[in-house]
Amino acid sequence: MAKIAEGNQEAFEILVNRHQTSVLSLIYRFIGDRTRAKDLAQEVFLRVWQSARSYEPKAKFTTWIYRITANLCLNELKSSRRKKWLQFLRFGDNLENTVEETLVDDTPSPEDLLLAKERSRQITDTLQSLPENQRMVLILKRYDGLSYHEIARVLGCSVSAVESLLVRAKRTLQEKLKSFQK
């Protein structure tokens, strides 16, 4: 970060390459819109670049970048509530691209592709149905492997709040995903 603060673009490129997948994945899992997720991911790194000079290593760098990402995600939801229907229309197209991108190397059969697509859609629909705070905590735990303490730091809440949110999120998911497991 010190090098980036001096304007070192090489250092910045290394940082972006190292964190772009996790940032983009977190945003996409949270908002469910691939196109918007790409925009927001760019915005995250733009803020990293802009904040490089004022960055102080008080905590892990990943905690800091996750905090920026989480804040952007939550702000995005607030500003796009009126456009929910548009998100819903876009989501289908984005999901197709996602499935092709992740499964193409394994060359599965068309039936497997359809099944995987349907499963992903159901899982994402279920995630989208969770309240924002539960959703964010669940994604950070399940997909990014953060500890309760780290999640608490990212979201600016207590560890017990994180635990409580996760319990509720898992309970909701258990009910909604029961049908998928049969």
Place this chain on the structure above:
Amino acid sequence: MKCRNVQKKFSPYQDRELEPREQEQVRNHLLSCRACREQYAELDRVWQTLGELQEIHPDPWFYRQVVRKIKEPREQRLFPSLQWAPRLLPAPVILFILLVVGILTGTYLGNILSQSNIFLLHYEQASETVFTSMRVFDPAPPGTLAEGYFRMVSYKENDSR
């Protein structure tokens, strides 16, 4: 450890967030209690199902897009629609339009309020205030029958207006 207490700890146990001693206690309970084991297995299945959601990968040109965004002028970044919307009107024209709209809106609102009871009430009160102050010269002192008569007459005049 009682089943109820163990079940409360399923989530942090699954997340490996319990103290080592508690983690061990829950594990031992699950080994010996079939009901709790089945319940925990359901939770675990949910967790595994979530893993079927794949992560997505950025485009190969993602970094270039970030750099382009950094180099964009600040106004375009804050208001992306400005980039595409043509600048139709110069600032003085916009100010003139705003002034006209403001005057028209104020006139319209003023007409509505003047026709409403609020203004009428104020007018009546004002009339009464004027009338009361003029009473200094009135031959009928306040509280007398004459004063009441004059008051009645003044109300009738207001009603007829």
